[in-house]
Amino acid sequence: MRNPRRPGLAEQSPAPSPDIPPAPPARPGRLARNLREAGPTVAAGLAFIAIWEITVHALGVSKFVLPPPTMIAASMIRDFPYLMQALAYTAGITVAAFLAAVVSGILGGLLLTQHKDVERMLWPYAIALQVTPMVAIAPLVIIWVGLDRVWLGLMILAWLVAFFPMLANTVQGLKSADRGLQDVMSLYQASRWQRFRHLQLPAALPYILTGARISSSLAVIGGVVAEFVAGSGASTGLAWVIVESGTMLDVPRMFAALFILSIFGLAIWWLTSLVQARLLSRWHESELGGER
Numbered sequence: 634m635r636n637p638r639r640p641g642l643a644e645q646s647p648a649p650s651p652d653i654p655p656a657p658p659a660r661p662g663r664l665a666r667n668l669r670e671a672g673p674t675v676a677a678g679l680a681f682i683a684i685w686e687i688t689v690h691a692l693g694v695s696k697f698v699l700p701p702p703t704m705i706a707a708s709m710i711r712d713f714p715y716l717m718q719a720l721a722y723t724a725g726i727t728v729a730a731f732l733a734a735v736v737s738g739i740l741g742g743l744l745l746t747q748h749k750d751v752e753r754m755l756w757p758y759a760i761a762l763q764v765t766p767m768v769a770i771a772p773l774v775i776i777w778v779g780l781d782r783v784w785l786g787l788m789i790l791a792w793l794v795a796f797f798p799m800l801a802n803t804v805q806g807l808k809s810a811d812r813g814l815q816d817v818m819s820l821y822q823a824s825r826w827q828r829f830r831h832l833q834l835p836a837a838l839p840y841i842l843t844g845a846r847i848s849s850s851l852a853v854i855g856g857v858v859a860e861f862v863a864g865s866g867a868s869t870g871l872a873w874v875i876v877e878s879g880t881m882l883d884v885p886r887m888f889a890a891l892f893i894l895s896i897f898g899l900a901i902w903w904l905t906s907l908v909q910a911r912l913l914s915r916w917h918e919s920e921l922g923g924e925r
Contacts, residue, residue, distance in 0.1 A: 700885040705892065708885035716874065716886075720893055723856055723870040726784065727901065730791030731852040735845055737792075738799025742837075745800075746807040763797035767855065771862035787859040787870075794855030795848040802847070806840025807833050842909040849905045853898045 682702045688694075689701040696704060709716065741759070745752040771790055778786040810832045818828050860872030871890050878886040 697882055697884055700888060704885045705888045708883070709889040709892070712886055712889065716871075716889060716893055719869060719871045719874045719890070720897060722784075723860065723872070723894070724897060726787050726791055726856040726859070726870070727852045727897075729788045730795055730856060731845075731849050731901070733788070733792045734795035734799045734848045734852060738796055738844065738848070739803050739841065741800045742803025742807055742841075745804050752804075759797060759800055762793065767794055767858060768862055771859060775863055783863055787856060787863060790859035790862070791852050791855035794858075795852040798847040798851060799841075799844040802840040802844025803837060806837025809840065810836040839909075839913060842905070842912065846902060846905045846909065849901045850898060853894075853901060857894065 686701045686703060689699055700708075745755060745759075767790055770793075771786075774789055775783065775786045778789070814832055818832060823831075856870075857872045860870040861876065871894050874890040875887050878884070878890065
């Protein structure tokens, strides 16, 4: 019986190769992604400036009513050293008030959440401090600290505005720890420090960071309003530049100061948002989601 003829190499069918999935497309870097996300915002801003410039020239609007952006830019370049000096003064007040609000708000939240009796006793005073108009107490604060320490008085006034959101968010965050996990901690006889470190602090951190973002914006507002209230006693900040420019009918410089103030406020908000994203990006749902 003859053996069946074995096929040659040319006749052998190639072995099926396993399906290799294509490599996923490379994800864009963080910088490229941020630039892509900021593109529509920048485009909208440039379009608004262009429409503003064209409309002012087309309608013949007086520069004392609404100066064109080019005139505002020229004023900003001309008075740049003066504006930067004023910005440094306002920024110092704002940053000091913000840091004081963060520290005092967190410490106050820890104090209020340790004992219910302490919270019932002090919480109404915290609310009263928040609802009291700053304009009403500003003259008293300026008198108490003295005209030779106006900067301290302005910082205290800005702190009063920025303090309550930090306190309220800290209290709410420390109370938001999961009740079931608290029972587990009690079952294992965890100490108060262990409860705070492993349960309360992680639960409160998103609230605290949100409070910091709100307080950062309020510190800017509080600092500027405090300068307005102090009047000529604080004759070096951006608020005084606006008042002085209005008195001199230098409207372009008023807009330049307002623009710098807005950019500074956005920078403070962006920095606090960046800190929040860094601290929460690995574990919290608010930062883990994909594209919205």
